[in-house]
Amino acid sequence: MAEFVEAIELDQIPSGQGTTITIANKAIALFNIDGQIYAIDDACPHAGSSLGxxxxxxxxVTCRAHGLKFNLTKGCMANNPEVALTTYPVQVMDGKVMIAIT
Ligand code: FES
Incomplete structure (x- = not known):
């Protein structure tokens, strides 16, 4: 079972914004969508640019490199669900965003 580790303070990622962090040598993109936090690998499946x-x-989220769009709630490319993002489970506890890195 994956262990949740502290990633960031919740107030460091306001609603409607994304950011990037590094945990266990992994670049992770975090997004706050109406108070719900989503965590994905910070590497666009197309050519590796930052999605955070x-x-x-x-x-x-639209990749700034070539403009592909990804649906964060579904964890895939907007117009091609077969192109999946690598997602991570998220919990918010005591104002801290916790992520399970496998
Ligand atoms: S690297 Fe993201 S669209 Fe090309």
């Missing part, structure tokens, strides 16, 4: 600094609109 992509343009976030609702549940969609």
């Amino acid at each position: 600094w992509g343009k976030l609109e609702g549940s969609m």
